[in-house]
Amino acid sequence: MVKIGNIELPEFPLLLAPMEDVSDPPFRRLCKTHGADLMFSEFISSEGLIRDAIKSRQKLDIFDYERPVGIQIFGGDEEAMAMSSKIVSAVNPDLIDINFGCPVKKVVCKGAGAAVLKDVDLMVRLTKAVIDGTNLPVTVKTRLGWDDDSINIDEVAERLQDIGVKALSIHGRTRAQLYKGEADWSHIARVKNNPRITMPIFGNGDVDSPEKALEYKNRYGVDGIMIGRAAIGYPWIFNEIKHYFKTGEKLSAPTMQDRIEAARNHLTWAMEWKGEWVGIVETRRHYTNYFKGIHNFKEYRQKLVTIDNAQGLYAAFDEISQAFADYQFVS
Numbered sequence: 419m420v421k422i423g424n425i426e427l428p429e430f431p432l433l434l435a436p437m438e439d440v441s442d443p444p445f446r447r448l449c450k451t452h453g454a455d456l457m458f459s460e461f462i463s464s465e466g467l468i469r470d471a472i473k474s475r476q477k478l479d480i481f482d483y484e485r486p487v488g489i490q491i492f493g494g495d496e497e498a499m500a501m502s503s504k505i506v507s508a509v510n511p512d513l514i515d516i517n518f519g520c521p522v523k524k525v526v527c528k529g530a531g532a533a534v535l536k537d538v539d540l541m542v543r544l545t546k547a548v549i550d551g552t553n554l555p556v557t558v559k560t561r562l563g564w565d566d567d568s569i570n571i572d573e574v575a576e577r578l579q580d581i582g583v584k585a586l587s588i589h590g591r592t593r594a595q596l597y598k599g600e601a602d603w604s605h606i607a608r609v610k611n612n613p614r615i616t617m618p619i620f621g622n623g624d625v626d627s628p629e630k631a632l633e634y635k636n637r638y639g640v641d642g643i644m645i646g647r648a649a650i651g652y653p654w655i656f657n658e659i660k661h662y663f664k665t666g667e668k669l670s671a672p673t674m675q676d677r678i679e680a681a682r683n684h685l686t687w688a689m690e691w692k693g694e695w696v697g698i699v700e701t702r703r704h705y706t707n708y709f710k711g712i713h714n715f716k717e718y719r720q721k722l723v724t725i726d727n728a729q730g731l732y733a734a735f736d737e738i739s740q741a742f743a744d745y746q747f748v749s
């Protein structure tokens with residue numbers, strides 16, 4: 419069993435990575451249904467939370483069925499982080515996660531996200547401000563360092579643990595790398611094997627199949643794996659990995675009916691959350707992912723992204739279901 423504060427996770431948990439514009443409540447619900455053990459909100463700007471920016475506030479929505487769930491915040495100002503810690507605690511997530519790894523320019527330029535990677539003292543102060551503002555467990559997600567010449571994850575892990583961080587998720591790339599090259603998990607393994615480190619260490623970066631998950635689990639010895647991009651349009655990845663760990667066999671690929679059901683549920687849950695119109699519009703960008711690589715699907719995709727009422731969309735799903743009843747996927 420893996421523990422984060424007093425949150426108990428199963429042996430070798432699979433985490434859904436925080437992803438802006440992706441890991442919202444309907445998407446998280448799908449991932450939960452298909453085996454994610456711990457999930458995170460999209461990142462939320464601490465400055466935005468304080469200003470009461472509507473977009474930031476909506477990202478605070480969490481539901482009991484998705485627990486355990488963490489809310490992720492970022493920021494470069496201690497006071498804003500301390501206040502955000504209190505605001506986030508009031509909505510009662512299971513934990514608060516801090517993002518120190520975001521390479522997005524608008525975040526880095528504000529002194530937040532991965533910019534903090536250059537300044538470990540600041541990172542520690544910002545984290546301390548969050549810890550002091552809450553009774554919830556605080557975790558951190560970060561990258562290896564700023565660039566290849568300044569990989570400082572070993573020091574970062576020790577100092578964060580010393581001030582009370584309860585788990586660390588490490589994306590095996592530097593900020594300078596953005597998403598290029600391959601994630602280098604050897605640095606993550608070194609942190610995990612540091613005898614001073616007792617908090618759980620979760621590895622992140624490029625895991626996109628049960629085989630790779632097993633290989634990385636065995637080779638790098640981490641406490642669990644965090645999955646981001648591979649879950650987009652493919653929430654089945656979590657149970658596929660778990661099944662493979664248990665049996666050494668691969669589950670057959672989701673059928674067309676499974677994909678339709680996922681897309682339909684995504685739409686339904688988005689509408690329940692944000693109302694019919696916003697739910698319809700916000701789900702549009704996901705259809706391409708659920709129906710990726712399907713031959714002769716263009717006409718239906720076009721329908722799904724233009725129909726503007728729920729009844730019409732459900733009818734389109736029925737039509738797709740009939741038209742592709744015999745469609746075969748290869749796993």
Ligand SMILES: Cc1cc2nc3c(=O)[nH]c(=O)nc-3n(C[C@H](O)[C@H](O)[C@H](O)COP(=O)(O)O)c2cc1C
Nearest residue numbers: 435436437438460461517589623624625645646647
């Ligand atoms: C669309 C997208 C949005 C992301 N948003 C966030 C975010 O809000 N917070 C964060 O810590 N990381 C964010 N990331 C990084 C992911 O959490 C993860 O670290 C990265 O994608 C590597 O994992 P993967 O190879 O499994 O995708 C984002 C990644 C993507 C692709």
